[in-house]
Amino acid sequence: TRRGLPEAILADGKTPDETATLAVAAVETSGRALVTRASPAHAEAVADALPECDIDRDARAKTVVAYDSPFERPELDASVAIVTGGTSDAEAAGEAAVVLREMGASVERIEDVGVAHLGRVLDHLDTLREADVLVVAAGREGALPTVVAGLVDTPVIGLPVSTGYGHGGDGEAAILGMLQSCTVLSVVNVDAGFIAGSQAGLVARAVSDARNSE
Amino acid sequence: TRRGLPEAILADGKTPDETATLAVAAVETSGRALVTRASPAHAEAVADALPECDIDRDARAKTVVAYDSPFERPELDASVAIVTGGTSDAEAAGEAAVVLREMGASVERIEDVGVAHLGRVLDHLDTLREADVLVVAAGREGALPTVVAGLVDTPVIGLPVSTGYGHGGDGEAAILGMLQSCTVLSVVNVDAGFIAGSQAGLVARAVSDARNSE
Amino acid sequence: TRRGLPEAILADGKTPDETATLAVAAVETSGRALVTRASPAHAEAVADALPECDIDRDARAKTVVAYDSPFERPELDASVAIVTGGTSDAEAAGEAAVVLREMGASVERIEDVGVAHLGRVLDHLDTLREADVLVVAAGREGALPTVVAGLVDTPVIGLPVSTGYGHGGDGEAAILGMLQSCTVLSVVNVDAGFIAGSQAGLVARAVSDARNSE
Amino acid sequence: TRRGLPEAILADGKTPDETATLAVAAVETSGRALVTRASPAHAEAVADALPECDIDRDARAKTVVAYDSPFERPELDASVAIVTGGTSDAEAAGEAAVVLREMGASVERIEDVGVAHLGRVLDHLDTLREADVLVVAAGREGALPTVVAGLVDTPVIGLPVSTGYGHGGDGEAAILGMLQSCTVLSVVNVDAGFIAGSQAGLVARAVSDARNSE
Amino acid sequence: TRRGLPEAILADGKTPDETATLAVAAVETSGRALVTRASPAHAEAVADALPECDIDRDARAKTVVAYDSPFERPELDASVAIVTGGTSDAEAAGEAAVVLREMGASVERIEDVGVAHLGRVLDHLDTLREADVLVVAAGREGALPTVVAGLVDTPVIGLPVSTGYGHGGDGEAAILGMLQSCTVLSVVNVDAGFIAGSQAGLVARAVSDARNSE
Amino acid sequence: TRRGLPEAILADGKTPDETATLAVAAVETSGRALVTRASPAHAEAVADALPECDIDRDARAKTVVAYDSPFERPELDASVAIVTGGTSDAEAAGEAAVVLREMGASVERIEDVGVAHLGRVLDHLDTLREADVLVVAAGREGALPTVVAGLVDTPVIGLPVSTGYGHGGDGEAAILGMLQSCTVLSVVNVDAGFIAGSQAGLVARAVSDARNSE
């Protein structure tokens, strides 16, 4: 598969049937299929179409992974921390976590640390500093990646989340804030947990390869 | 003058002559004229037109205040802290400071505390907590008012500043971020230091009156 | 609780179950939970999860407050007037009213005064001038806070409401108009009644403290 | 000329030479040329190219009108009032006034009445009510046409002006506010004084014709 | 009633009950209630609440008018033509027609004339020229009012309609095109048939009054 | 050269020197260089750097073409008409004309036909119908391509021009109107005369090839 990424299917906008057909093809080609933004109906159609597969479903992340029986996940010698500001960030962050797990990275979750409560951020400083790369999700004003990046030496990928209402709602303030950050960040699109996780995975793989090149 | 505010003239978009004429009228009516966004040419025209007045010019804030000789500023028994993230915030914050001084509030300036360096914010915690109301200016991603408001019990007025380039530049990310803040803030328009200072002054006056009502 | 604000849960975007769990935690921590943007299903779930609590539900404001039996609300020696232009402003204004009541302020409601009928505004001049701080809600062109602020000496917080259709609809014209106001206002996001009320409450608390400082 | 409107040339974006050539052609065709948004250089080029013509230049409105010697302006039996909120509205309002004068309407100017000072608006109630149609110019939050339209029985044409800075500046808040007005208004584009005046002139002509039809 | 306009209630966004209550009040005050954007449920609630009234419902315009038995409509000595480009313009144009009828104007409807078929426009030239004022509705690129205004001597009010998809859809291209028109037009907001009709009615009334003033 | 297009250099944003260097390279490679958006300084630098070349400069279109002495332009057996609404469209339309001439098409210019004066459009009906493909330029409300396309059987390419001020100015209304056209058009970006001309040239070449295939 390209760039070591799992074959992924974005269920949203496809019928359960279309999704299942694409998942079957992905399992045939690569031994695994990762379905994102899957409703219960999508999840069921995939499981039904792949009765021989092991199925891993994460309802909060809205992902389904189907594995051919003999499938063996890669293993990377590198770790990624995923940080979120609140429960509304769970879906996007969960998507990132699943793709990272499939790429073989060690994943650490740090939840419910928000910029309005600096103490909670500071409590996790050690974990934040031990990771090789960070994905930091935030909605509303999206300031968390900026605050975190000021505390660590590792690359931070900002993941804006579509929370917030009114002017600048739906993640618009969050993505603009991350693009304007006064620290160093790179950014993905609003709710693009799969992209944030994959990019973090590519970095983790580069680190892992370097660690194991002799 | 209305609402206890100094008579103010926005010089930007007016010729030096027009500005001076309005300043003379303001001094006649109220004993004082506050000119904002004044270029050196505006400042000179005002001084020339009011040779008998005391003139206070603040080049960084781009303000000029002219006082009739016997003018006596009000004095409020209340204090306002003005916080900025960097040197680019100086003009807007300075405008706020001047109007507050003219309204009679005690003004405390806290400069160059940025969200990417939490330590600097935490160093000023005592000063931040002692003020009756805060004006917090920030450009780029505009996160500073959110971080500060999470640390104090007083009202915070967010003042977005037109720094930043590219997508969300010119203060757009900053104002949207403040409107989406996950804490409690009220906000003024981009670079509206005069409005932020005036609103803080109205709150300070209410507190001062309350303190001195018996 | 932080800044004297009630622990608040934004129900919109959460399931009734998630909302109820957070409400239970808030009652445990602080003796009270304020749920905003609550549908009937959210309200019911909260009541069911807290059978020992006193429940106050305001269907128009879409709020639910649950109190531990021995809970005692703070009391402030300060008053806030909430002004609206029409019935569409009721939900946002109601949210502001509930949070102010919970913070202990005296709340005065002035309804259905619109800029196209100046007489109605002028009729309430005395009430407007007696309050310590005003929250003025308006949709469509959002001019009411500007007109009111020209008539009083106290701080005015503009609360734009998402009414209006076509170009500039959904509160966009209203928020831009308040940010451009030719008087002194501070502003919160569209429909952010909770924020407007909380900010007014922080000012009211500062005034009340000052009144009762000796 | 079409619709009884003077032949008009928008100088902005044209060279003085191009402008003068078009003005000469307009005088030849219709006995008169109206040049709008004319810089001093444009004005001079027009005067030089039409040495036999009477020239009327209004520097504040940035208009130049050139008349063939025997030219006789139409006269309408109808009046238009043009209302402005501040000095920044002078150019757009002046453009409207000039085109109305050329169409033959009686023009009444009411200046410096702003929504933050209701008293000034109410002082002119009689004049406002006597006009057959009103053009009301306003920048920043653009609320003046709404307030005026609530006080009269005649048609009001809103003319947004490109004042204001930051979010919603350059007339954006003003035009959106007029389109969202909670009264009855029709609107022209930002700074489109020529269009506002012309449309008012067409209404005035219809009224004048009706008055003189027997 | 203010400005000779019928008391109008915008049903959209209100419950049938709220709408009916307001309609009852309008009939009590002014002998008539005009409900716009009324769903069948709104229409029914209004009829049920006013069993003694004559009810006029126009399903295509989505309007309901309720009249007190002895109600007598005003009659104006002036005519308005309403022009549309296609069937999608029917609702907005119908709203305009109903309010004009209630104000007492003679209304002429010209339908399905589109800019891509100039012949159809030219066929109605006489009718277009006989009206005292025109309302021209158009969606998509919104060019019809410009083409029509180039053919007549009377005032034209452009009414943009929320048709069209993709970039500039929902009436955005239409309203911008009318504001940028290279002829003289005034404009109302997207789908604001009530405002377009009312403004045309105010002009018609001015003409009618002039005709009958002696 | 690729797709039969002349090697083109966009001078705007490049220094005269950079432009001249690129022009020299283009002449070496392909015997010809087309420079667009050339200021006088750009034009001079190109001429100086290519003293042996024939130089064709069109000041209104802001183009410069340099030809190696033995250069022979292609010749197409197909014609393109370029239609404009006014003098402000001259630069973009001229750019299109130059690239079409260089591609070898016969070019017919039809100028100053505007939608507010249908007669002028109808006068050129025969010429419009004889061309193999049309480029129709229009600024402000951009309705001309729609009107023309309703009158011909050939493909029409809409070329929006950055005229107009205020809301929807700078060609924004024009491009949106063309994208929303109720006839069949394809469109290029605002002021993209080079692209419009090149695309028309590609169609003309296809027609020419077809004509001469036997």
Place this chain on the structure above:
Amino acid sequence: TRRGLPEAILADGKTPDETATLAVAAVETSGRALVTRASPAHAEAVADALPECDIDRDARAKTVVAYDSPFERPELDASVAIVTGGTSDAEAAGEAAVVLREMGASVERIEDVGVAHLGRVLDHLDTLREADVLVVAAGREGALPTVVAGLVDTPVIGLPVSTGYGHGGDGEAAILGMLQSCTVLSVVNVDAGFIAGSQAGLVARAVSDARNSE
């Protein structure tokens, strides 16, 4: 029918009944009706209303074509290739294909070639180069038409598709990218498969006519 295009009815936004009535009229006038964006209910209503007609329904393209029994499609001596990047482009591309078939062009479909997999594009180079004109559909970042146009000598019409989420979603990035393309393209609105196909058909007809002119 005008410009050789089939009479087309856009079902979306019309009731099934309205759609059927228009289809009946189109068949009567021109022997054929093309209904686009037809839901199953629209399709059924059309078939029921035209029991004597041959009906061709394409569920993926959401089109219905009804033919009078003796109807004979035109035949063009020209071919169009329609290229898509993924399954989400099927509806818009299918609409283009149906209108092209009805105009009589030979249509070649090339599916699932995406810019992230250049190999797949290069595999179809011969087919791409044999067509007389290309329609290239793409969603998300919309780069496919640019890449394809760099490989062929024929005109390319870019068809942006409303896929993608977050910032620039719903086809916005795609249309802007095509308008900014560094190659020569003309563009239609987002999802405007009917317009893209029709414009390609007009070019194909011009080529066919040229081929058969002797």
Place this chain on the structure above:
Amino acid sequence: TRRGLPEAILADGKTPDETATLAVAAVETSGRALVTRASPAHAEAVADALPECDIDRDARAKTVVAYDSPFERPELDASVAIVTGGTSDAEAAGEAAVVLREMGASVERIEDVGVAHLGRVLDHLDTLREADVLVVAAGREGALPTVVAGLVDTPVIGLPVSTGYGHGGDGEAAILGMLQSCTVLSVVNVDAGFIAGSQAGLVARAVSDARNSE
């Protein structure tokens, strides 16, 4: 210095004097100052203020670096390739190159490879695949990072550049296209070469550390 990044001063928006003062402070603190977006006047002021320093100025990148005599740059055992589509990308890409050099990475430049000329991209495949991380700059439609990322296994950081005119110009289409990319990318703001280079440097440092951890 924080995160191993050079102390950087953004000269744009600061006076030469302010810039020089900050550069002196940076040299004092960290032995080095990196000034970005420096005009010739900024560059001169910095050199004059630091007469003892080695000065490295890159006019195309608009950067100045001043080093204390004994300064020793870090050295990383990792490489970054910087890819550009055209000469307009030189400033942003140059900024990235300078910061990477200062962080100690090996930098490879690949210039003038554009999506409309796939051959040029494919020519550099080996170099592209050898780098540890890529920065890919592109203006206009911004498709280059997507095409490149489809060809390599390493992380790609997209750097949008403010080229392009009309709709989606100034880098807007480019940034939206990169955020919507159908491959895996992370993105920085328009023209944010400093951020892109710094983020690539943080990844390179992580890889270098991993290589040298044993």
